[in-house]
Amino acid sequence: MFGHDHHGEPDPDFDMPPRVQREERSTLAAAVGAHKSFIDLCDVADGWWHGVTVEKTLPADPAVKLPQCLVGANACPPEDVRGPPGYEDFPAAIRDPANEEHDAMLEWRGGAFDLTAFDLEAVNETLRQFKLRKVRTASG
Numbered sequence: 213m214f215g216h217d218h219h220g221e222p223d224p225d226f227d228m229p230p231r232v233q234r235e236e237r238s239t240l241a242a243a244v245g246a247h248k249s250f251i252d253l254c255d256v257a258d259g260w261w262h263g264v265t266v267e268k269t270l271p272a273d274p275a276v277k278l279p280q281c282l283v284g285a286n287a288c289p290p291e292d293v294r295g296p297p298g299y300e301d302f303p304a305a306i307r308d309p310a311n312e313e314h315d316a317m318l319e320w321r322g323g324a325f326d327l328t329a330f331d332l333e334a335v336n337e338t339l340r341q342f343k344l345r346k347v348r349t350a351s352g
Contacts, residue, residue: 258295279339287329290321303327 252262289299305313306325318324 258293260289260295281332281335281339284330284332284335285328287325287327290325 249263249265252264289302293299293302301313302317305311305317306321306327308314
């Protein structure tokens with residue numbers, strides 16, 4: 213959500229305001245515009261909302277053809293952890309062997325989960341899978 217504008221994939225079964233603008237009709241730069249921050253809803257079912265703040269805009273580099281992560285920290289919450297409320301309990305459970313959920317959570321995650329792990333190369337490999345395409349802006 214950029215200001216009062218919503219961008220994404222409209223749901224034909226949910227035609228209530230606010231109207232969602234098709235994401236392929238605008239670029240991120242056009243959508244962000246003068247906004248220095250915006251909200252990204254990543255998973256409607258689990259309620260993952262990310263607040264994003266643009267700290268610095270760099271000049272375009274013609275050598276960079278795909279999105280690229282420059283730095284990051286910590287592991288993403290595991291898939292199907294039951295959204296933010298489930299994730300609040302998850303770190304405490306896996307850190308504390310005395311926690312009643314400890315064994316079940318570790319078994320569910322395959323035996324281990326490093327909360328501080330961040331794999332920059334894995335993130336960039338995922339980003340490399342995005343295909344660049346010329347997109348129309350809402351005005352063009």
